[in-house]
């Protein structure tokens with residue numbers, strides 16, 4: 268049923284429509300035209316008021332032939348850079364670029380699959396539940412589209428995000444992530460004339476960081492400090508220093524422990540210097556995304572496993588170290604797994620995808636839909 272040539276051609280067309288975060292308009296309207304031509308209802312939500320994208324998230328409703336619980340499929344519209352004027356090369360069954368830009372298979376492979384699926388459902392007398400497609404904006408800049416999605420427009424309670432690499436590896440677990448900022452306020456003074464009157468914020472910040480754990484803390488937890496700033500002149504005791512970092516764990520509890528550790532470390536070091544009101548040390552933590560884990564016994568995992576079996580695929584479940592729209596959906600009560608589309612080396616100019624894997628992923632999605640139609 269999957270038409271490999273049509274899928275390849277559509278994919279190539281999508282790759283040539285530039286869609287960096289916040290500028291997904293052209294791509295989104297192109298998709299809405301396709302789905303409307305197939306007589307499926309399309310909606311844009313009002314998320315652009317918060318994401319500042321040109322468009323809202325695009326939602327497409329495919330009525331089922333069976334009165335069942337709907338399922339959703341999601342792919343994100345935006346890509347990372349460099350993306351300008353991509354030169355797409357198709358060679359020996361593989362899509363890639365000339366190495367000057369990303370390919371954008373992340374996540375246009377997912378979009379191409381959903382277009383092909385929509386056409387197949389129109390053309391063939393299949394039995395299936397209502398299906399919702401969610402095309403999100405601004406995924407690459409903090410999952411903004413899914414964070415500001417109008418969930419009232421979504422009827423499905425479970426589904427799949429098409430945004431991972433290997434087709435046989437289904438992601439059922441992803442970590443929580445927080446970003447943090449540590450700020451130190453000291454007191455400036457001339458470094459040569461009266462250093463004893465100063466409080467060196469950079470020195471205090473270094474002492475705080477020196478005693479914190481970074482890197483891989485345990486098998487499911489990492490922490491990094493990535494940016495440090497402070498001071499303006501070599502001969503002035505700096506009165507301000509700031510460090511920015513992030514922490515991730517598959518166990519939310521461990522991140523709360525790390526936050527306590529950071530706060531205690533700040534208090535300890537700062538208090539050892541306290542003269543009057545200074546220095547001041549503070550930490551701010553902001554959740555970027557929340558962990559999820561769908562156990563392998565869950566009917567949703569079993570559904571993919573069974574669909575894979577029909578295609579002679581050995582589906583295995585894996586955890587991911589990054590965040591995706593799936594983190595946000597699961598947090599908002601939409602249970603979902605992440606499917607691989609065949610894309611490789613994403614977020615690099617070496618990004619590529621084997622057409623056969625893209626086709627295979629489309630088969631898996633179709634099989635999931637067909638099985639869902641057969642289930643009680």
Ligand SMILES: [Zn+2]
Nearest residue numbers: 343373374430
């Ligand atoms: Zn992606």
